[in-house]
Amino acid sequence: MCPHRVVLEHVTSRWGVLVLLELLERPYRFSELRRAIGRVSEKMLTQTLQTLERDGLVHRDAKPVIPPRVDYSLTDLGREAAAQVKALAGWTAQRMPDVEAARRAYDEARAEKARAE
Numbered sequence: 001m002c003p004h005r006v007v008l009e010h011v012t013s014r015w016g017v018l019v020l021l022e023l024l025e026r027p028y029r030f031s032e033l034r035r036a037i038g039r040v041s042e043k044m045l046t047q048t049l050q051t052l053e054r055d056g057l058v059h060r061d062a063k064p065v066i067p068p069r070v071d072y073s074l075t076d077l078g079r080e081a082a083a084q085v086k087a088l089a090g091w092t093a094q095r096m097p098d099v100e101a102a103r104r105a106y107d108e109a110r111a112e113k114a115r116a117e
Contacts, residue, residue, distance in 0.1 A: 007055055011081050015040055015048040020074070020082040021089065023058065027073035057081055 010016050018037045022028060028036065034045050049072060052058040057078035063069040074082055092099075 010051050010055055011057070011085060013048070015044055016052060017085050017089070019045075019048055019052060020057070020078065020085050023072060023074045024079065024082040024086060027061075027071045030070055030072065033072060052078065 011020065015037070018040070019033070022033060022036045030045070030049075034040060034042065037045070040048075049058055049060070053060050056075055059073050059075050059078075061071045061073070063071070
Protein backbone atom coordinates (compact mmCIF):
# COMPACT_ATOMS: atom_id res chain seq x y z
CA MET A 1 0.00 0.00 0.00
CA CYS A 2 1.22 3.51 -0.79
CA PRO A 3 2.57 5.34 2.26
CA HIS A 4 0.31 8.36 1.71
CA ARG A 5 -2.75 6.09 1.72
CA VAL A 6 -1.71 4.69 5.09
CA VAL A 7 -1.45 8.19 6.58
CA LEU A 8 -4.78 9.14 4.99
CA GLU A 9 -6.36 6.11 6.67
CA HIS A 10 -4.89 7.15 10.03
CA VAL A 11 -6.14 10.74 9.71
CA THR A 12 -9.61 9.78 8.44
CA SER A 13 -10.22 6.77 10.68
CA ARG A 14 -13.21 6.87 12.99
CA TRP A 15 -11.15 7.73 16.05
CA GLY A 16 -8.39 9.61 14.22
CA VAL A 17 -10.85 12.25 13.03
CA LEU A 18 -12.29 12.72 16.51
CA VAL A 19 -8.87 12.89 18.18
CA LEU A 20 -7.64 15.50 15.69
CA LEU A 21 -10.78 17.61 16.07
CA GLU A 22 -10.61 17.56 19.88
CA LEU A 23 -6.89 18.29 20.04
CA LEU A 24 -7.35 21.18 17.62
CA GLU A 25 -9.15 22.98 20.45
CA ARG A 26 -6.53 22.40 23.18
CA PRO A 27 -4.17 19.84 24.73
CA TYR A 28 -5.81 17.03 26.70
CA ARG A 29 -4.85 14.46 29.28
CA PHE A 30 -5.70 10.91 28.22
CA SER A 31 -8.78 10.54 30.45
CA GLU A 32 -10.08 14.00 29.46
CA LEU A 33 -9.69 13.17 25.79
CA ARG A 34 -11.44 9.84 26.24
CA ARG A 35 -14.41 11.56 27.92
CA ALA A 36 -14.50 14.31 25.27
CA ILE A 37 -14.61 11.78 22.45
CA GLY A 38 -16.99 9.36 24.17
CA ARG A 39 -17.61 5.68 23.44
CA VAL A 40 -13.98 4.92 22.61
CA SER A 41 -12.24 2.13 24.46
CA GLU A 42 -9.00 2.80 26.27
CA LYS A 43 -7.24 0.37 23.93
CA MET A 44 -8.51 2.05 20.75
CA LEU A 45 -7.68 5.54 21.98
CA THR A 46 -4.19 4.39 22.97
CA GLN A 47 -3.64 2.80 19.55
CA THR A 48 -4.97 5.86 17.74
CA LEU A 49 -2.78 8.25 19.72
CA GLN A 50 0.30 6.06 19.17
CA THR A 51 -0.40 5.88 15.44
CA LEU A 52 -0.88 9.64 15.14
CA GLU A 53 2.22 10.24 17.27
CA ARG A 54 4.26 7.95 15.02
CA ASP A 55 3.01 9.88 11.98
CA GLY A 56 4.19 13.13 13.59
CA LEU A 57 0.71 14.55 14.14
CA VAL A 58 0.40 14.20 17.92
CA HIS A 59 2.88 15.12 20.63
CA ARG A 60 2.91 13.05 23.82
CA ASP A 61 4.29 14.88 26.85
CA ALA A 62 4.89 12.54 29.79
CA LYS A 63 5.64 14.45 32.99
CA PRO A 64 7.82 12.68 35.60
CA VAL A 65 5.42 13.17 38.51
CA ILE A 66 3.41 10.89 40.77
CA PRO A 67 0.77 10.08 39.75
CA PRO A 68 1.98 10.07 36.14
CA ARG A 69 0.67 12.87 33.95
CA VAL A 70 0.60 12.61 30.17
CA ASP A 71 -0.66 15.42 27.96
CA TYR A 72 -1.46 15.12 24.27
CA SER A 73 -1.35 17.98 21.81
CA LEU A 74 -1.05 18.50 18.08
CA THR A 75 2.24 19.17 16.36
CA ASP A 76 2.36 21.79 13.61
CA LEU A 77 1.81 18.98 11.12
CA GLY A 78 -1.09 17.72 13.21
CA ARG A 79 -2.72 21.17 13.34
CA GLU A 80 -2.49 21.36 9.56
CA ALA A 81 -4.11 17.93 9.16
CA ALA A 82 -6.76 18.73 11.80
CA ALA A 83 -7.70 21.94 9.96
CA GLN A 84 -8.31 19.88 6.82
CA VAL A 85 -10.40 17.36 8.76
CA LYS A 86 -12.37 20.22 10.35
CA ALA A 87 -13.12 21.67 6.92
CA LEU A 88 -14.39 18.29 5.73
CA ALA A 89 -16.51 17.89 8.89
CA GLY A 90 -17.97 21.35 8.29
CA TRP A 91 -18.77 20.53 4.68
CA THR A 92 -20.46 17.30 5.81
CA ALA A 93 -22.63 19.16 8.32
CA GLN A 94 -23.53 21.84 5.77
CA ARG A 95 -24.37 19.39 2.99
CA MET A 96 -26.16 16.75 5.09
CA PRO A 97 -29.64 17.74 3.82
CA ASP A 98 -28.43 17.10 0.25
CA VAL A 99 -26.95 13.75 1.25
CA GLU A 100 -30.20 12.75 2.96
CA ALA A 101 -32.22 13.76 -0.14
CA ALA A 102 -29.89 11.72 -2.36
CA ARG A 103 -30.28 8.71 -0.05
CA ARG A 104 -34.07 8.96 -0.13
CA ALA A 105 -34.08 9.20 -3.93
CA TYR A 106 -31.74 6.21 -4.19
CA ASP A 107 -33.80 4.10 -1.78
CA GLU A 108 -37.05 5.01 -3.54
CA ALA A 109 -35.60 4.13 -6.96
CA ARG A 110 -34.36 0.77 -5.67
CA ALA A 111 -37.72 0.02 -4.04
CA GLU A 112 -39.53 0.93 -7.27
CA LYS A 113 -37.20 -1.31 -9.27
CA ALA A 114 -37.75 -4.20 -6.84
CA ARG A 115 -41.55 -3.81 -7.11
CA ALA A 116 -41.32 -3.85 -10.91
CA GLU A 117 -39.36 -7.11 -10.98
